Amino acid sequence: MLQKKICMVGAFATGKTSLVARYVSSIFSENYHTTVGVKIDKKTVNLEDRTINLILWDLYGEDEFQKVRMSYLRGSSGYLLVVDGTRKNTLEKAFDLQTRVEETIGNVPFIMILNKWDLKDEWEIDPVEIDAIKQKNWIVMKTSAKHGIGVAEVFQTLAEKIMAG
Ligand SMILES: Nc1nc2c(ncn2[C@@H]2O[C@H](COP(=O)(O)OP(=O)(O)O)[C@@H](O)[C@H]2O)c(=O)[nH]1
Numbered sequence: 001m002l003q004k005k006i007c008m009v010g011a012f013a014t015g016k017t018s019l020v021a022r023y024v025s026s027i028f029s030e031n032y033h034t035t036v037g038v039k040i041d042k043k044t045v046n047l048e049d050r051t052i053n054l055i056l057w058d059l060y061g062e063d064e065f066q067k068v069r070m071s072y073l074r075g076s077s078g079y080l081l082v083v084d085g086t087r088k089n090t091l092e093k094a095f096d097l098q099t100r101v102e103e104t105i106g107n108v109p110f111i112m113i114l115n116k117w118d119l120k121d122e123w124e125i126d127p128v129e130i131d132a133i134k135q136k137n138w139i140v141m142k143t144s145a146k147h148g149i150g151v152a153e154v155f156q157t158l159a160e161k162i163m164a165g
């Protein structure tokens with residue numbers, strides 16, 4: 001079966017690991033265990049005319065002490081750029097990471113994810129700002145790994161973009 005590598009990219013604690021766990025195993029945990037290095041999962045996804053295997057690379061989140069090693073990105077067909085909607089600085093971090101990822105692997109499909117949508121009362125990202133991002137022709141989607149909202153759609157959409165590529 002055709003395999004496609006997808007990387008989870010974003011600041012620390014945005015929900016990269018939780019999104020993969022929700023998608024692959026339908027589970028969620030409130031406990032935070034920082035990801036060490038990289039964890040790889042697989043998930044089969046059915047598209048309109050074929051079935052493919054997604055190889056999900058869950059990278060540790062970037063913080064002030066540790067940068068994401070761009071060599072992990074090599075060979076990726078696409079990536080998810082994960083933002084925590086309750087922490088605006090994770091959006092700035094996402095822009096910075098996107099630039100570096102594109103320098104490394106070129107212009108491959110990606111989706112910006114605004115995660116933790118269940119905490120929308122604490123939201124720090126303005127709709128105007130989201131519109132501005134969409135003006136750049138970026139795809140932006142909201143998810144809650146906690147409640148399982150929008151999660152499968154994100155992976156499905158990215159897989160379709162990759163195959164349409
Ligand atoms: N309320 C809420 N918490 C979340 C959500 N996704 C992740 N979390 C929590 O945020 C923290 C960091 O999540 P994690 O997936 O480990 O982030 P990572 O560092 O990007 O892999 C954990 O305590 C999770 O339980 C979500 O959609 N809603």
Ligand SMILES: [Mg+2]
Pocket residue numbers: 016017018033034035058059060061
């Ligand atoms: Mg993690």
